[in-house]
Amino acid sequence: MxxxxxxxxxxxxxxxxxxxxxxxxxxxxxAATLANGGFEAGGTGTAAPAGWSTAxxxxxxxxxxxxxxxxxxxxxxxxxxxRVETRxxxxxxxxxxxxxxxxxxxxxxQNAATLSLRDCGSPTQGxxxxxxxxxxxxRLVASVDVRGGAxxxxxxSDAHAKEWINVDDVTLTPGSTGLTVRGVDxxxxxxNEDHGAxxxxxxxxxxxxxxxxxxxxxxYARLKVWMDPADGYNDKAHVLAMARRIKAxxxxxxxxxxxxxxxxxxxxxxKPAAWASYGYEQLRTAVHDHTxxxxxxxxxxxxxxxxxxxxxxxxxxxxxPDGSWEHWxxxxxxxxxxxxxxxxVSASTRVALHLAEGGDNGGTRWWFDQAVAYDxxxxxxxxxxxxxxHGVLSDLQANMDDVAARYGRDVLVxxxxxAFRLDSDDPLENIIDRRDELVxxxxxxxxxQSAWLRDVMNVVEAVxxxxxxxxxxxxxxxxxxxxxxxxPADPASGNAWENQALFGYDDRALPAMxxxxxx
Numbered sequence: 467m468x469x470x471x472x473x474x475x476x477x478x479x480x481x482x483x484x485x486x487x488x489x490x491x492x493x494x495x496x497a498a499t500l501a502n503g504g505f506e507a508g509g510t511g512t513a514a515p516a517g518w519s520t521a522x523x524x525x526x527x528x529x530x531x532x533x534x535x536x537x538x539x540x541x542x543x544x545x546x547x548x549r550v551e552t553r554x555x556x557x558x559x560x561x562x563x564x565x566x567x568x569x570x571x572x573x574x575x576q577n578a579a580t581l582s583l584r585d586c587g588s589p590t591q592g593x594x595x596x597x598x599x600x601x602x603x604x605r606l607v608a609s610v611d612v613r614g615g616a617x618x619x620x621x622x623s624d625a626h627a628k629e630w631i632n633v634d635d636v637t638l639t640p641g642s643t644g645l646t647v648r649g650v651d652x653x654x655x656x657x658n659e660d661h662g663a664x665x666x667x668x669x670x671x672x673x674x675x676x677x678x679x680x681x682x683x684x685x686y687a688r689l690k691v692w693m694d695p696a697d698g699y700n701d702k703a704h705v706l707a708m709a710r711r712i713k714a715x716x717x718x719x720x721x722x723x724x725x726x727x728x729x730x731x732x733x734x735x736x737k738p739a740a741w742a743s744y745g746y747e748q749l750r751t752a753v754h755d756h757t758x759x760x761x762x763x764x765x766x767x768x769x770x771x772x773x774x775x776x777x778x779x780x781x782x783x784x785x786x787p788d789g790s791w792e793h794w795x796x797x798x799x800x801x802x803x804x805x806x807x808x809x810x811v812s813a814s815t816r817v818a819l820h821l822a823e824g825g826d827n828g829g830t831r832w833w834f835d836q837a838v839a840y841d842x843x844x845x846x847x848x849x850x851x852x853x854x855x856h857g858v859l860s861d862l863q864a865n866m867d868d869v870a871a872r873y874g875r876d877v878l879v880x881x882x883x884x885a886f887r888l889d890s891d892d893p894l895e896n897i898i899d900r901r902d903e904l905v906x907x908x909x910x911x912x913x914x915q916s917a918w919l920r921d922v923m924n925v926v927e928a929v930x931x932x933x934x935x936x937x938x939x940x941x942x943x944x945x946x947x948x949x950x951x952x953x954p955a956d957p958a959s960g961n962a963w964e965n966q967a968l969f970g971y972d973d974r975a976l977p978a979m980x981x982x983x984x985x
Contacts, residue, residue, distance in 0.1 A: 498557060498558035500517075500636065502517035503635060505536075505538045511528055512528060515552070519554070520551065520553075523544060525548075526544035526548040532632070534569040534634035539634040540621065540634065541631070542579075542631045543631075544627065549623065549625075550622070551621065551623075552620075552621045556616060556618070556638065559617060561611075561613055561615060564617065564638055565607055565609045565640075566583050568606055568635065568636045569635045570598070570604055570632065570633050571602070571603055571604070571631065572631045573630045574597025575625075576623055578624040579595040579623045579624070581622075583609075585616070586611070586617035587613030588613050589610075591609060597906070597908075604928075605928045608643075643932065645934070647685070647878060647936025648923075649938035650688070650938065651689075651881070652712075654943065657699045657949075661947045663675075668977075675943040683983035685716075686720055686772075686938065687717050687720065689708055690723075691721060691723050691724060691760055692728060693741075695727055696955040697957070710767065718773070719764070719769060719773075720775065721760065721773070721774050723756075723804065724778045725777060725784055726738055728954055731778065735785060737786070749785055750800055754804065757774075758807040761774065761808055762811050770814075771808075771811075771812070772815065774818065775880065781833060785800060791836075817845050818845065818880065819846075821847075823855075824865060825865060830869055834869060845875060846877070847873065848878045853918065858905075859922065859925050866934065870933035871930070871931075875933070877935065879936070879938065882918075882919070882922050882938070884915045884918035884966060885966050888901070891945070892946040892960045894962050898910070910965070915977075916977045918978075923981060923984070943968070947961070
């Protein structure tokens with residue numbers, strides 16, 4: 467896959483007809499400025515819109531009413547299978563990075579549907595168009611380094627009968643995009659390894675899971691911290707050991723404090739047993755001291771945390787009942803205590819506040835309005851986004867765009883995942899195990915899982931102003947191994963997540979892992 471996510475397989479379906487170097491001159495002539503990016507010139511029914519030229523099945527390329535902002539849009543559609551490219555050649559460009567931005571809608575299902583920048587004096591860069599729903603538009607981007615002063619903007623489809631795309635508000639501007647976090651949560655890896663888990667590369671050769679993930683392009687690793695877990699895993703000692711492995715791979719480290727002895731999430735934020743009798747003032751001191759203790763130990767061994775979460779999916783607060791959202795002054799005090807401790811250890815460590823329900827803009831705004839009003843210090847807005855539960859990708863985009871601008875902070879998808887099959891590899895029923903639980907147009911197959919991760923990454927990259935940091939895939943190495951179940955207090959508990967790992971039931975790396983390379 468090329469750096470910006472346009473798969474060679476996607477290009478090959480169009481290459482023979484569309485993506486050749488020998489092109490006829492565009493009808494309107496080449497220029498240094500993108501012409502008619504809103505497709506307003508010519509009105510409905512215009513084939514090869516003004517400023518653009520067409521290759522392939524010209525009847526499948528036309529404008530029609532119903533633009534994203536203006537009155538018209540570009541559409542690719544035909545009653546029979548078709549291949550078509552709408553393109554515009556630009557010349558007289560100053561050399562350097564450029565970003566192509568377009569608003570799109572798509573039926574999904576095509577062999578390939580892409581927006582790309584090609585023949586720019588450097589490798590083709592592009593983005594696959596994702597399926598959209600409920601009439602919602604999605605903004606996508608692609609960046610390229612122009613060398614030689616010329617570049618072709620390409621909007622291309624290789625589609626089955628009656629599949630379609632809409633495109634509007636196309637722009638080409640100086641500057642580049644990209645992701646700085648291509649992360650993996652590997653909290654369960656030590657327990658899995660201790661219970662006999664094996665990991666293999668796609669070719670079947672055995673290897674260390676972290677090394678395989680890093681080799682696939684992952685550059686950040688996330689570790690949760692529990693206080694005194696029943697099984698002994700995810701405690702300070704295990705976090706320190708894993709941090710050494712992570713940093714040895716050249717990866718950055720995100721530490722996720724749960725402030726609990728076990729899982730903390732929107733449904734439960736239980737105090738650790740050692741703090742069970744504490745009131746608010748004691749809890750505030752304990753949060754500071756625990757955070758400082760773990761982070762200073764990491765720093766002392768040369769593995770300083772690059773980012774820290776003060777709490778995990780804290781929509782309802784943390785350390786209930788004292789730190790519940792019903793007691794915002796106390797919740798703010800606890801969050802501030804953790805944030806202050808992180809900065810005392812390392813001023814360069816970024817502090818993230820993490821909510822679930824990444825498609826819920828109203829809930830996200832309400833929560834962070836409170837955090838800002840109470841002067842909670844933070845650097846990053848972190849969100850979980852699981853398509854099964856949290857909405858469609860246009861909801862995620864609208865939320866991330868809004869909160870990045872509203873609060874002037876970078877945004878991160880701190881958790882996502884998708885199923886590559888529905889059956890279980892152990893006796894425990896999987897969390898997602900029925901077709902009616904899946905996101906439309908994303909089947910529970912290796913290809914469906916790969917497309918999901920690709921499309922989440924594309925949405926995050928498109929956050930304006932470079933505010934989209936990246937994506938963390940949750941527990942890609944948590945495969946089904948006896949003794950490594952979900953309940954730290956029950957060795958016989960199973961794993962309900964193995965069908966969302968990035969290693970298959972044959973222990974081999976799945977195609978979705980390669981998505982970490984495309985940004």
